[in-house]
Amino acid sequence: xxxxxVHARRLIFLTALLFLWEALAGGLHPSLSLLDPxxxxxxxxxxxxxxxxxxxxxxLKDVLVTLGEAFSGLxxxxxxxxxxxxxxxxxxxxxxxxxxxxxxxxxxxxxALAPLVIFWFGIGIFSKIFLAWSIVFFVIFYNTYLGIxxxxxxxxxxxxxxxxxxxxxxxIVILPSxxxxxxxxxxxxxxxxxxxxxxxxxxxxxxxxxxxxxxxxGLLMSDRLYALVFVVGIMGATVVEVAxxxxxxxxxxxxxxxx
Numbered sequence: 165x166x167x168x169x170v171h172a173r174r175l176i177f178l179t180a181l182l183f184l185w186e187a188l189a190g191g192l193h194p195s196l197s198l199l200d201p202x203x204x205x206x207x208x209x210x211x212x213x214x215x216x217x218x219x220x221x222x223x224l225k226d227v228l229v230t231l232g233e234a235f236s237g238l239x240x241x242x243x244x245x246x247x248x249x250x251x252x253x254x255x256x257x258x259x260x261x262x263x264x265x266x267x268x269x270x271x272x273x274x275x276a277l278a279p280l281v282i283f284w285f286g287i288g289i290f291s292k293i294f295l296a297w298s299i300v301f302f303v304i305f306y307n308t309y310l311g312i313x314x315x316x317x318x319x320x321x322x323x324x325x326x327x328x329x330x331x332x333x334x335x336i337v338i339l340p341s342x343x344x345x346x347x348x349x350x351x352x353x354x355x356x357x358x359x360x361x362x363x364x365x366x367x368x369x370x371x372x373x374x375x376x377x378x379x380x381x382g383l384l385m386s387d388r389l390y391a392l393v394f395v396v397g398i399m400g401a402t403v404v405e406v407a408x409x410x411x412x413x414x415x416x417x418x419x420x421x422x423x
Contacts, residue, residue: 182207205390213391223376223392227399230372233289233361234403237296238353245301246346249308250334259309270302274360278367287368296360300353304346311345312338347411354403362396373399 189206190197201209217223252259274295281298285291315338323333365374373396380388 202386205387209387210390210394213387214394217388217391217395223373223395226371226373226376227395229289230292230358230361230365230374231399231403233292233364233372234296234354234357236289236293237298237360238300238357240293241297241300241353241357242304242346242350244297245304245349246308248301249305249312249342250338252305252309253312266302266305274299274363275366278363281364282368287370291368292361292364292372295364296357299356299360303349303353303356307345307349308342311342314345315341347407350411351404351407354407355400358396358400358403 185204186192186207188198189201189204189209190199252263277298278291278295281291281294285294319337320333323337328336361372362374362377365372366378369375373392377389377392377396380392
């Protein structure tokens with residue numbers, strides 16, 4: 165089925181959904197109203213609020229702040245997660261000693277951790293970067309660790325018989341094999357980094373999309389809340405699409421699997 169057909173179906177579905185929402189919120193005619201627009205808003209009211217945010221109040225500044233926090237945490241989480249995943253895979257002593265502690269740390273809900281992080285780092289950018297890192301790190305770490313563990317032992321034995329060094333084994337076998345696992349985690353990680361940054365902004369911030377959401381909630385600005393949620397959704401969809409394209413470019417050698 166062609167991509168144009170899929171896009172057309174999606175567009176028709178989205179148009180019908182927005183039309184029904186507008187009608188039920190009374191945007192087409194008051195007699196059709198079944199929803200209170202204060203709670204449900206409507207596409208037309210959200211569109212007007214988006215115009216105000218982008219052309220009168222410069223929401224792009226807050227978007228860039230949140231994206232900067234998220235991508236900083238993402239980069240740190242990927243680097244540290246891959247490094248520790250390799251260490252765990254190569255050292256049974258380290259993995260058997262530290263794995264229960266990492267599992268316990270990963271089980272802490274990030275919203276519960278956020279007030280403590282704000283206490284440590286203040287309401288500046290570092291607290292948001294830390295929260296984004298704290299989510300991304302565990303995703304990449306476990307994907308790296310499990311990816312290495314899933315490598316066929318026979319391949320590693322062949323490399324040893326051929327006299328390959330540990331560095332050659334890593335370069336020829338381990339890194340290419342684990343790359344798909346890391347990139348599978350990357351798609352989740354870019355969204356989780358955004359979530360971590362926004363959670364931090366909820367708790368304490370002076371800028372960012374999360375800060376704007378809390379500000380709008382405090383003033384009961386329902387249309388603005390919906391508009392900001394829309395902005396967050398577009399941010400998330402964009403960064404995930406970028407991650408997919410990067411994965412496609414770097415893993416072109418990987419065969420396509422069809423069922």
